[in-house]
Amino acid sequence: MDVKLPSKILKLFTVFFRIGAFTFGGGYAMIPYIEREIVEKNHWIEREEIIDIFAVVQSVPGVIAVNSSTFVGYRVAGWAGAVAATLGVVLPSYIIISIIALFLYNFKDYPYVNEAFHGIQAGVAALMFHVVLRLGKTGIRNGYGLALAIASFLALTVFGAPAIVILLVSGVLGLTAVSVRSLKKAEKKEKS
Numbered sequence: 001m002d003v004k005l006p007s008k009i010l011k012l013f014t015v016f017f018r019i020g021a022f023t024f025g026g027g028y029a030m031i032p033y034i035e036r037e038i039v040e041k042n043h044w045i046e047r048e049e050i051i052d053i054f055a056v057v058q059s060v061p062g063v064i065a066v067n068s069s070t071f072v073g074y075r076v077a078g079w080a081g082a083v084a085a086t087l088g089v090v091l092p093s094y095i096i097i098s099i100i101a102l103f104l105y106n107f108k109d110y111p112y113v114n115e116a117f118h119g120i121q122a123g124v125a126a127l128m129f130h131v132v133l134r135l136g137k138t139g140i141r142n143g144y145g146l147a148l149a150i151a152s153f154l155a156l157t158v159f160g161a162p163a164i165v166i167l168l169v170s171g172v173l174g175l176t177a178v179s180v181r182s183l184k185k186a187e188k189k190e191k192s
Contacts, residue, residue: 008077009084015042016069016088021096023065029124030065030089031131034072044076051138059167065089144177 015037023030031054039047053075057067066086073085140146152170155161 005077005080009080011042012073012077012081013084013088016073016085017092019069020065020089021092028064028131029127030068032127032134034065034068035134038072045072047138051135054135055139055167059164059171148173 019030019033019037023033035047035050038044039050045053050072053068053071054064057064057071060067066089069085069089070082074082077084136149140149148170152166155166156163
């Protein structure tokens with residue numbers, strides 16, 4: 001057994017607890033923080049791999065922050081890491097909601113709270129835009145990827161296609177593109 005495993009598990013818990021406690025706006029707003037903590041600060045996972053993780057966790061049911069924490073925790077420290085990271089990201093929300101439910105019955109009716117949430121929503125929109133730019137730089141590698149991204153965006157926003165259908169079709173088209181490229185390379189080698 002790895003001697004550093006207990007400290008790694010505790011570190012996973014504290015990192016994801018901090019992400020869960022200090023990030024507003026849901027899972028998509030957490031993506032840049034997860035990436036910074038996991039890739040840049042702790043060097044647990046490479047940037048390309050975290051992009052793949054985000055793609056996978058978006059294609060399964062559940063909250064992206066919880067799915068991401070579970071996947072990263074498992075990748076870093078096995079099942080114990082998955083449990084620690086998941087608890088870490090979920091507990092802050094649970095604690096905050098419990099406190100709000102106990103003390104502030106009409107939380108949304110307070111004008112200052114309402115205005116604060118409007119400001120937070122604007123900040124979250126900026127964070128999400130930042131995520132799109134970072135994921136686009138890493139995930140879109142060529143003209144085919146760009147065309148696929150634009151077509152997926154249009155299918156989602158203009159035609160209202162379900163996200164799961166877009167992900168499945170994009171996956172199939174990506175596999176098809178790789179297969180076609182492989183066949184072309186094999187044909188070139190045969191001709192040479």
